[in-house]
Amino acid sequence: MAVKRLAIVTGDHHAPDPTKLGHAYGAEDFAAHSAMVEAFSSLGRFEITVFNAHDGLLEKLLAARPDLVVNFCDTGLFNRPRFELHLPAFLEVHGIAYTGAPPQAMVTAFDKQAVRLIAEALGVEVPREAFLPGGMGEIPDIFPALLKPNQADGSVGITQHSVVRDAAEARAYLAFLAEILPGADVLWQEYLPGPEYGMGLIGNPETExxxxxxxxxxxxxxPEGLNPILSFESKADPSSPYWTEIRFRRAEIEDEVRERLEGWAKRLFHRFGLRDYGRFDFRCAADGRPKLLETNPNPAWANDGKLAFMASFAGIAYPRMLEMIVEAAEARIGGGA
Structure with missing residues (x-):
C-alpha cells in the first residue's frame, strides 16, 4: 500500500486534559506538536492534514478518507483516557487504515494489573503487587511500596509521595488518591530501587x-530527599525538579541484560497485539534484576519523548523515526494485517 495522504490526529488542544498541569495544554505541548508537524512536512512525501480538535472529528475523517490516519491521539478522544480505544475502533469499523495499536490492545494495556498477570504468565519478571479495589482493603505487607491508580494515563496519581515506607505514609497517600480519583482501584506495588530502563520497538513481527x-x-x-521516580510532575510541571533535573541517556548495560529486555519486549508486543511501535518500561530490584513496570501501546511521539531519544541513540533523526512508524503501517497493511 502506497501512502500519500496522511491525517494526523493528536489530543484535543481545546478540551480539558487530566494529564496536563491545570488540565490545559501548555507552551511545551504546543511546541512538541509543532515540531512533530514540521518533521512530517520535512519528509516531503506526504500530504498532511492535522486534526487537533475533536468536535466533529469522526465525521471529518469519514469524509476525507485519508490513505492513513497517524493515531497520535494518546490522550483519548476529547482527552478522556478511557476513550483512547474509540478512535481506532471507529476507523476499523469504517475501513480506514491507521497507525498503532488496535482497540483490544489499548483496553488490556490500560489495566495495569492485567498487564502484570499476562507478563508473569509469559515469563517476564514483575514486581510483587497487591490490588486494592476502590483503594480500600487491608494494608499489604509490602514495603517500601509504590502506590498508583490501576487505570490512569500520564502518571496521573503518581507524585513524589507515591513511595511509602510504612503504614502511616500508605494511609495518607491512599487518602490523597481517594480525594483526587474517587473510587479508583489502586495498585500496591513493590518499590524497585534500581535503574529504570525503556525499550522501544518499531515495526511488526510479521515484517520487521x-x-x-x-x-x-x-x-x-x-535534590536529596526526592524519590527517584517518573511522577506526574516529571511530565506536566515545567517548574518541578522532576521536570528540570531528570535526564534520559543511553543505557550502559551488559549484552545479557539488553537481550533479556529486548526479548521480553518483543514477547509482550506480540502477546498484547501491538502494532507499528510500542514502548516498555522496566526497573531493577535491589538485586539488579529488571522487572516490568509498564506496557505502552500508544507511547509518547514527541521529539523530546523516550521513543525519540531511543531512536537518536541509533542515529535515527526524529523525522525518520516518524517515517518509520508510517512505513511499518504501510508494510503491515500491504500484507493484509
Whole structure:
C-alpha cells in the first residue's frame, strides 16, 4: 500500500486534559506538536492534514478518507483516557487504515494489573503487587511500596509521595488518591530501587520488528530527599525538579541484560497485539534484576519523548523515526494485517 495522504490526529488542544498541569495544554505541548508537524512536512512525501480538535472529528475523517490516519491521539478522544480505544475502533469499523495499536490492545494495556498477570504468565519478571479495589482493603505487607491508580494515563496519581515506607505514609497517600480519583482501584506495588530502563520497538513481527537501543532514566540530579521516580510532575510541571533535573541517556548495560529486555519486549508486543511501535518500561530490584513496570501501546511521539531519544541513540533523526512508524503501517497493511 502506497501512502500519500496522511491525517494526523493528536489530543484535543481545546478540551480539558487530566494529564496536563491545570488540565490545559501548555507552551511545551504546543511546541512538541509543532515540531512533530514540521518533521512530517520535512519528509516531503506526504500530504498532511492535522486534526487537533475533536468536535466533529469522526465525521471529518469519514469524509476525507485519508490513505492513513497517524493515531497520535494518546490522550483519548476529547482527552478522556478511557476513550483512547474509540478512535481506532471507529476507523476499523469504517475501513480506514491507521497507525498503532488496535482497540483490544489499548483496553488490556490500560489495566495495569492485567498487564502484570499476562507478563508473569509469559515469563517476564514483575514486581510483587497487591490490588486494592476502590483503594480500600487491608494494608499489604509490602514495603517500601509504590502506590498508583490501576487505570490512569500520564502518571496521573503518581507524585513524589507515591513511595511509602510504612503504614502511616500508605494511609495518607491512599487518602490523597481517594480525594483526587474517587473510587479508583489502586495498585500496591513493590518499590524497585534500581535503574529504570525503556525499550522501544518499531515495526511488526510479521515484517520487521526493530529494537531501539535501550534508554536509562538519569535521576542523579534530583535534590536529596526526592524519590527517584517518573511522577506526574516529571511530565506536566515545567517548574518541578522532576521536570528540570531528570535526564534520559543511553543505557550502559551488559549484552545479557539488553537481550533479556529486548526479548521480553518483543514477547509482550506480540502477546498484547501491538502494532507499528510500542514502548516498555522496566526497573531493577535491589538485586539488579529488571522487572516490568509498564506496557505502552500508544507511547509518547514527541521529539523530546523516550521513543525519540531511543531512536537518536541509533542515529535515527526524529523525522525518520516518524517515517518509520508510517512505513511499518504501510508494510503491515500491504500484507493484509
Amino acid at each position: 520488528l526493530c529494537a531501539l537501543p535501550p534508554l536509562e532514566v538519569d535521576f542523579s540530579r534530583l
